[in-house]
Amino acid sequence: MKQTLTQSMAWLHTWGGLLFGWLLFAIFLTGSLAVFDQEIDHWMQPEIQQTSVSNAQAVEHAVAYLQRQHADASAWNISLPSERMPALRVTAGDRRSGISTYLDPLTGEPLVVRDTAGGTFFFRFHYSLSMPRNPGIWIVGLAAMAMLVALISGIIIHKKFFKEFFTFRPNKGQRSWLDAHNASAVLLLPFHLMITYTGLLIFALIYMPAALDSLYKGDFAAFYREHIDVMEEPHQAPTHPAPLTALAPLLAQAEARMGPLSGVVIEHPGRSDAHIEMRRVLGNRIALTKGHNMVFDGVTGELLAGPPELRPSVLAQRVMFGLHFAQFGGYPMRWLYFVCGLLSSAMIATGLVLFTVKRRRKYASESPLGQQLYRLVESLNVATIAGLVVACIGLLWLNRLLPVELAQRAGWEVRGFFALWLLSVLHAWLRPRLQAWREQLSLAAVLCLGLPLLSVFSDGQAWGDSMRLWLEVTVVALGLLLAWSVWRLHQPQVQHSERRVRHAQAQVN
Amino acid sequence: MSKAAGTTQAWPICSRVLAGLLGGYVFTYALTAALAQLLPLDRVDALLIASLLSFTVYTLAILWAFAARSAWRAWAVVPAAAPLALIGFWPHLLERLA
Numbered sequence: 001m002k003q004t005l006t007q008s009m010a011w012l013h014t015w016g017g018l019l020f021g022w023l024l025f026a027i028f029l030t031g032s033l034a035v036f037d038q039e040i041d042h043w044m045q046p047e048i049q050q051t052s053v054s055n056a057q058a059v060e061h062a063v064a065y066l067q068r069q070h071a072d073a074s075a076w077n078i079s080l081p082s083e084r085m086p087a088l089r090v091t092a093g094d095r096r097s098g099i100s101t102y103l104d105p106l107t108g109e110p111l112v113v114r115d116t117a118g119g120t121f122f123f124r125f126h127y128s129l130s131m132p133r134n135p136g137i138w139i140v141g142l143a144a145m146a147m148l149v150a151l152i153s154g155i156i157i158h159k160k161f162f163k164e165f166f167t168f169r170p171n172k173g174q175r176s177w178l179d180a181h182n183a184s185a186v187l188l189l190p191f192h193l194m195i196t197y198t199g200l201l202i203f204a205l206i207y208m209p210a211a212l213d214s215l216y217k218g219d220f221a222a223f224y225r226e227h228i229d230v231m232e233e234p235h236q237a238p239t240h241p242a243p244l245t246a247l248a249p250l251l252a253q254a255e256a257r258m259g260p261l262s263g264v265v266i267e268h269p270g271r272s273d274a275h276i277e278m279r280r281v282l283g284n285r286i287a288l289t290k291g292h293n294m295v296f297d298g299v300t301g302e303l304l305a306g307p308p309e310l311r312p313s314v315l316a317q318r319v320m321f322g323l324h325f326a327q328f329g330g331y332p333m334r335w336l337y338f339v340c341g342l343l344s345s346a347m348i349a350t351g352l353v354l355f356t357v358k359r360r361r362k363y364a365s366e367s368p369l370g371q372q373l374y375r376l377v378e379s380l381n382v383a384t385i386a387g388l389v390v391a392c393i394g395l396l397w398l399n400r401l402l403p404v405e406l407a408q409r410a411g412w413e414v415r416g417f418f419a420l421w422l423l424s425v426l427h428a429w430l431r432p433r434l435q436a437w438r439e440q441l442s443l444a445a446v447l448c449l450g451l452p453l454l455s456v457f458s459d460g461q462a463w464g465d466s467m468r469l470w471l472e473v474t475v476v477a478l479g480l481l482l483a484w485s486v487w488r489l490h491q492p493q494v495q496h497s498e499r500r501v502r503h504a505q506a507q508v509n
Numbered sequence: 510m511s512k513a514a515g516t517t518q519a520w521p522i523c524s525r526v527l528a529g530l531l532g533g534y535v536f537t538y539a540l541t542a543a544l545a546q547l548l549p550l551d552r553v554d555a556l557l558i559a560s561l562l563s564f565t566v567y568t569l570a571i572l573w574a575f576a577a578r579s580a581w582r583a584w585a586v587v588p589a590a591a592p593l594a595l596i597g598f599w600p601h602l603l604e605r606l607a
Contacts, residue, residue: 012575210538211545211559313554
């Protein structure tokens with residue numbers, strides 16, 4: 001491998017990009033969808049209506065219900081309705097493993113809500129590929145490193161970096177694919193770098209525990225206690241039953257200090273050692289403030305611990321987390337992240353297509369094994385790019401088509417998602433390349449364009465509320481984009497014949 | 510370039526991939542530990558700053574493995590890791606010996 005730097009970087013970019021490109025496309029596309037995870041959750045639970053109630057009223061209903069049904073639970077969790085998620089959900093016991101119930105925020109009556117994978121599925125897939133947590137995040141981390149390496153090696157092999165900023169030569173076959181790949185890569189380079197690097201940082205101490213091993217002998221709990229003022233657990237004094245303090249004044253106090261709230265956690269309700277934690281919405285500031293909340297005494301209502309002041313290094317780390325999670329800045333910022341994420345996915349997709357377009361002419365001269373390998377690459381491209389889009393929109397269809405009373409319904413939605421994706425791999429392998437692209441993209445377009453019809457037939461109404469309207473309008477717009485790409489696939493031949501006709505006319509004249 | 514990926518080149522390429530992924534990781538691990546020890550800061554701050562920088566180091570180490578002039582030089586990161594690991598885990602070593 002006696003090569004120049006550019007050549008060796010090009011080799012690394014090409015093969016590293018190809019091997020991890022499929023995985024990266026899936027991670028970036030589901031990550032873009034996860035920007036709207038709660039909105040998709042809401043669309044997938046048509047039993048929940050958009051309502052406007054005050055937090056105090058919602059909490060009152062929630063506490064009344066919990067006192068009635070789960071008076072002896074060790075903890076109560078209340079998720080408050082928000083602009084993004086109009087559901088009031090209560091959980092008795094631990095927040096992850098306890099029994100959850102949805103309540104009507106207006107009346108406090110329990111609602112029967114379908115079991116669904118929800119938009120949360122895209123979020124989980126994005127960081128763990130929906131695998132068991134640890135192997136999942138290691139594979140995603142490896143892919144993120146590959147992305148970083150591909151970005152830097154891509155910059156190195158790019159000689160005319162700023163010139164290509166403005167270069168786009170449409171309808172020129174391979175050159176157009178190259179231009180599209182370069183333009184989307186260069187234009188959004190700061191976004192690609194930021195989102196990849198901050199993504200790695202979220203699990204930095206899992207991927208690279210060197211500093212933790214060196215300074216704390218790998219004891220994460222010791223580091224955690226030191227890096228942020230965590231409230232000491234009080235001594236286990238004998239407890240006795242005691243009534244819960246009024247929550248409305250505490251809500252007002254917490255809202256004044258921290259901004260909008262996302263929920264309330266009550267530890268040991270009905271006992272003298274009760275604690276009330278007021279959790280803030282994550283998007284009040286750029287820094288991700290998960291866990292940095294206010295804690296009150298559950299009997300006296302006295303403030304026990306405020307939101308902790310963060311030391312500068314921790315704040316810097318939290319800002320980087322926040323830049324990745326995109327919870328700040330409201331809907332304008334969310335749309336910006338969504339569009340940038342889709343463009344990143346498109347950049348990866350054009351790179352994958354470019355790989356095959358560049359080599360297509362040489363296929364014929366390859367050995368039979370080489371030809372089969374190229375065919376495999378071509379079909380994996382179809383299945384990862386078009387097939388994943390089919391599976392994603394298919395998940396929304398499954399949400400309405402599977403019977404509501406099906407046992408383990410959320411699990412079946414996820415199985416359906418993977419089954420669709422697997423079928424698309426099979427289809428891409430069996431069909432000729434262009435047909436495979438055309439058919440899968442057409443299917444995705446039809447599923448997107450048909451989504452409003454599906455909700456008319458399944459819910460009896462289209463656009464249940466403004467949030468569902470926005471989601472369906474966005475999906476239809478994406479469907480139009482897919483339909484346009486199908487139409488483009490027919491284009492080269494058309495142009496050819498047009499040119500020939502014009503040429504013929506010129507000769508006649 | 511696809512010719513370069515032919516069978517005769519398979520071993521040097523495997524060697525570079527391993528040098529980048531594993532050698533690079535070992536080097537990054539050692540450098541991050543050393544940096545955490547050397548930064549004149551509280552240990553919380555030193556840990557966070559060293560960890561934040563580690564992915565830049567790893568990226569450069571992987572690129573080095575492919576940019577190095579010979580497949581042997583690609584592995585230079587591993588001997589370089591030894592003194593860094595010594596700095597990073599010096600206190601642990603002293604404790605062991607005491």
